[in-house]
Amino acid sequence: MKVLVTGGAGYIGSHAAQRLLADGHSVVVVDNLSRGHARAVQRLREHARNGDRLGFQHLDIRATDTIETLIREHRIDTVMHFAALTYVGESVEKPLDYYENNTAGSLSLLRACERSWSHAHGGVRRFVFSSTAATYGEPPADRVPIREDCPQNPINPYGASKLMVERMLRDSVAAAARSGSDFAAACLRYFNVAGADHTGLIGEDHDPETHLIPIAIQAAMGKRPGMTIFGEDYPTSDGTCVRDYVHVEDLADAHVTVMQKMTTGTCVAYNLGIGRGYSVKEVIAAVERVTAKPIPVRIGQRRAGDPPVLFADPAKIRAELGWSASWTDLERIISTAWEWMRRNPEGYGR
Numbered sequence: 001m002k003v004l005v006t007g008g009a010g011y012i013g014s015h016a017a018q019r020l021l022a023d024g025h026s027v028v029v030v031d032n033l034s035r036g037h038a039r040a041v042q043r044l045r046e047h048a049r050n051g052d053r054l055g056f057q058h059l060d061i062r063a064t065d066t067i068e069t070l071i072r073e074h075r076i077d078t079v080m081h082f083a084a085l086t087y088v089g090e091s092v093e094k095p096l097d098y099y100e101n102n103t104a105g106s107l108s109l110l111r112a113c114e115r116s117w118s119h120a121h122g123g124v125r126r127f128v129f130s131s132t133a134a135t136y137g138e139p140p141a142d143r144v145p146i147r148e149d150c151p152q153n154p155i156n157p158y159g160a161s162k163l164m165v166e167r168m169l170r171d172s173v174a175a176a177a178r179s180g181s182d183f184a185a186a187c188l189r190y191f192n193v194a195g196a197d198h199t200g201l202i203g204e205d206h207d208p209e210t211h212l213i214p215i216a217i218q219a220a221m222g223k224r225p226g227m228t229i230f231g232e233d234y235p236t237s238d239g240t241c242v243r244d245y246v247h248v249e250d251l252a253d254a255h256v257t258v259m260q261k262m263t264t265g266t267c268v269a270y271n272l273g274i275g276r277g278y279s280v281k282e283v284i285a286a287v288e289r290v291t292a293k294p295i296p297v298r299i300g301q302r303r304a305g306d307p308p309v310l311f312a313d314p315a316k317i318r319a320e321l322g323w324s325a326s327w328t329d330l331e332r333i334i335s336t337a338w339e340w341m342r343r344n345p346e347g348y349g350r
């Protein structure tokens with residue numbers, strides 16, 4: 001297939017691009033590099049077996065006309081849409097940035113797809129969207145593990161900005177079906193994405209870093225003096241929050257599986273997680289074991305908007321598409337992140 005990967009210079013998008021290339025697909029990455037790294041794409045191009053099938057456009061997804069031209073010129077049939085701002089805290093501070101980039105950006109991209117249906121090659125037929133478990137907000141305890149039919153009530157602008165896109169996709173698929181256009185969409189609701197490409201070529205490089213596993217590894221490496229556990233008074237077994245950590249290569253695998261099995265006229269949603277949760281303390285202990293280094297920890301206040309327990313019920317995608325996570329061991333997941341950060345202590349470099 002010929003796949004446009006928006007946000008392909010970012011953490012998850014670059015791993016998806018790597019997997020698509022490995023499977024023999026052609027990839028055009030579109031990224032405005034506001035958060036992504038041109039070097040991630042460069043490394044894929046230089047080291048992937050068929051890196052010559054990877055194109056890169058330094059472009060914002062809101063450039064509808066240019067995106068439409070790209071779709072036409074590269075005969076794109078599939079869009080994987082990762083480009084987004086993804087910090088919950090920042091979304092509370094700057095909600096309009098999130099609605100502009102994530103919601104309006106997706107609208108603009110979708111508009112280019114819609115226009116492409118009149119192209120000679122038939123245009124974009126499949127749209128795979130990076131959604132998030134943040135669309136569920138704070139589900140009541142009896143809805144965890146979370147199924148896809150759990151009510152979606154996001155509690156921050158990040159989750160809301162993504163939920164609106166899910167709605168746009170549902171409506172666009174329905175309209176396309178009515179007008180006889182060949183179009184399908186999938187909304188993949190990620191839980192906590194972790195780890196790095198097992199060959200060590202690409203990985204996670206956020207600035208600032210806010211995620212638990214890379215922060216714990218940085219603390220173990222002595223790159224920060226220590227770390228803070230955000231709250232120890234949650235109603236969980238050890239008082240800290242519980243999350244579902246899914247390996248980024250499994251996530252890429254899920255995207256490819258979904259892409260290959262999409263049915264025209266449908267807009268599906270799947271949770272992507274391993275189906276079990278680990279507490280913050282369990283994660284920190286696992287990082288200590290993997291790195292064989294102690295991590296200085298202090299207990300701090302709860303972080304606003306953190307639900308106590310979030311983990312997926314991944315039964316739907318397993319039953320319908322036969323996909324389940326293959327990396328289910330937390331230490332193995334963490335070791336890939338550790339390997340990446342050890343080999344690339346400055347990430348992609350600044």
Ligand code: UDP
Pocket residue numbers: 088192210211212213215227228229230231241242243280303306
């Ligand atoms: N967390 C923490 N200290 C940190 C970073 C994260 O205690 O320095 C906690 C956070 O409160 C949450 C869990 O670790 O309960 C996972 O947070 P992360 O930001 O990695 O992902 P999120 O669940 O927010 O998507």
